[in-house]
Amino acid sequence: xxxxxxxSFTRREFLGAASAxxxxxxxxxxxxxxxxxxxxxxxxxxxxxxCQSHLFCPQLVALMEExxxxxRVFTRDGVRIxxxxxWLRKIPPHYMDVQVKLAAMDASGxxxxxxxxxxxGPEWFGAAGPAVAAMLNDFVAAIAAExxxxxxxxxxxxxxxxxxxLAELDRSVQKLGMxxxxxxxxxxxxxxxxxxxxxxxxxxxxxDVPILLHPSKPVxxxxxxxxxxxxxLGNMFDNTIALTRIIMSGLLDEFPTLKLVCPHLGGTLxxxxxxxxxxxxxxxxxxxxxxxxxxEYLQGIWLDVVSPLPLAIKFAHxxxxxxxxxxxxxxxxxxPAVIIDCVTAAGLSTGDQEKIFSGxxxxxxxx
Numbered sequence: 001x002x003x004x005x006x007x008s009f010t011r012r013e014f015l016g017a018a019s020a021x022x023x024x025x026x027x028x029x030x031x032x033x034x035x036x037x038x039x040x041x042x043x044x045x046x047x048x049x050x051c052q053s054h055l056f057c058p059q060l061v062a063l064m065e066e067x068x069x070x071x072r073v074f075t076r077d078g079v080r081i082x083x084x085x086x087w088l089r090k091i092p093p094h095y096m097d098v099q100v101k102l103a104a105m106d107a108s109g110x111x112x113x114x115x116x117x118x119x120x121g122p123e124w125f126g127a128a129g130p131a132v133a134a135m136l137n138d139f140v141a142a143i144a145a146e147x148x149x150x151x152x153x154x155x156x157x158x159x160x161x162x163x164x165x166l167a168e169l170d171r172s173v174q175k176l177g178m179x180x181x182x183x184x185x186x187x188x189x190x191x192x193x194x195x196x197x198x199x200x201x202x203x204x205x206x207x208d209v210p211i212l213l214h215p216s217k218p219v220x221x222x223x224x225x226x227x228x229x230x231x232x233l234g235n236m237f238d239n240t241i242a243l244t245r246i247i248m249s250g251l252l253d254e255f256p257t258l259k260l261v262c263p264h265l266g267g268t269l270x271x272x273x274x275x276x277x278x279x280x281x282x283x284x285x286x287x288x289x290x291x292x293x294x295x296e297y298l299q300g301i302w303l304d305v306v307s308p309l310p311l312a313i314k315f316a317h318x319x320x321x322x323x324x325x326x327x328x329x330x331x332x333x334x335x336p337a338v339i340i341d342c343v344t345a346a347g348l349s350t351g352d353q354e355k356i357f358s359g360x361x362x363x364x365x366x367x
Contacts (some may be wrong), residue, residue, distance in 0.1 A: 008114075042296055049361035050105070050113040050336065051212070052263055052328030056096045057117050057139045060132065064120075070074060071120040077218040084120060084217045086225045095332050098143055100166065101152060103309045108336035111358070112367065115140050115151045116182040119216045122158035123187045129158030133168050141176035152365065154182040154212060159197060160290050165313050172357030173207050184216035185242035192242060193249040201255050209226070210302075210364055212260035213242055244276070247297045250289050259364060261326065265316045273298055304328035308338050310345040322352035326360055 061080060063084030064073040071084045073091070080091040094100040095118075105113060118141060122133040133156055140153040155172035157165040172178040181204060187287065192200075192213075204211050218224070219241065219253055243262045262269075277296040280286040290297075304326045305313050316325060327343065329336035343356060361367065 025090045031113055036169075042323055047112045048108070048327055048340070048357045049365075050331070051261070051326045051361055051366070052103065052116070052214070052306060053113045053331045054095075054116055054118045054333070055098065055101065055140075055143070056091050057136050058096050059135055059139065060117070061091060063132075071124050082120070084124075084252040085218055085221060087221055087230050098147070101331065102147070103123075104329075104331055104336055105150065108156050108329070108340055110336060112149070113151050113213075113226065114154055114180065114361075114365065115143060116212075116214070117156060119184060119214070121156050121182075121184050121187075121216060123160050123184070124216075125158075126160070129160050129278040130164040130168065133158040133164075134171075137168065137172045137176060137178065140240050141172070141178065144177065152177075152179040152367070154178060154180045156182050157200065158182075159187050159192075159200065162196065162199055165200060169203055169207070170202070172211055178209070179367075181211045182214050185238040186211050186216055186219050188216075189219065191245050193245040193251055198251070198254070200256055201251060205255050205258055208259075208366075210261055212263070212304075213239065214263055215239060234295045236264060236267040239264055240269045240272075241267075243267065243269050243301075248276075248280075248287055248290070248293050250287065252297050252300065253289075259302070259365075261304060263304045263320055263328065263330075265305060265307045266298065266303045269298060270303070270316055270319050299324065302326055302360070305343055306330045306334065306339055308334070308342055310342045310347075313342055314346040314348070317346065317352065319346055322348070322355045323360060326364070327357045 011083060061073055064071055065080075065081065067073075073080050073082050075081070082091055084088050104110075117136045122129040122136065125132045136154045137153070140155070144151040144153045153172075153176065155169065155176070155178040157168055159165050169181065179202075183200075185192070187197070201211070215235035215238045218230060218238040220234045220237045221230055224230050224234045224237075236276075239262055243266060246252065246260070252260075262329070273295045276286075280290060281293050299320055301317055302324050303320060304329045305316070307313060313325075327339070329339050343353060348356070
């Protein structure tokens, strides 16, 4: 990739650009998530598209029950639990039940769902990774084939083996009809911006399929485990680190037509990206080959709105624009009505809500 030097950027220009990004932000007070009462989901018409929703694959759960090392599944008090080091998560039966998911979709007016598996992904299974990926993608594709008007699939890849990953990606898209790639924010401790993973991005561009980031076991797990903060903070930091590394690596200049989605409103990055702009453009700290400010790269991707706080969704709307936001529920971890009500409480126009709830996804996934 040819790396262009960044142009001169003064403090005055930086402050002017930052002001322009913030222009138009509403000062209207928005209710906190705890005040949302769950009524908007019932009032709104059907037709929403959910861009982040998961099922555990029963075959993988059974495989992990046979393992003696992580990732493994054990049963405690009658409940299956997946273990990855200090990170433990319950797998109640309805986390594997497509009928429960369909009922949740119907209750919240969700017409279609981008279905993906939960982590751990294939990269955690060593030499068995390609077989695990094929099993998981066949599982998702079978559900989409059985319910073609309700689901479309996102594939996972065994990225410890790039040749196998590219073959599985071609199979998933061209034979199984998958509409995108679920890419974990860290790949058994490695980050997706690293050079060995670049062929994945190149092939995604060739196939014209979106890449959706999603947290795996967070790299910060040991720092946030004390108060059960792995899911609340650890996942958000993983989103932030992975997305920032992608931006700072120059990957988005190398692949300018890449369709990239970050979940959970981009972690913390939209809120702190002004600091990255200042560091790179004013203080000249960081990569010299970036052709734009980090905030400009950020505004070129998509964010999903899984954040149970209307004010956060409003901020993302003001920062990114309505065309770059996607409705997602993160079901079964989050009930869809929680996120739907937060979007409707954010004070957005009817037209912008339509884009977020369905219009943007239809364009992105070519539905």
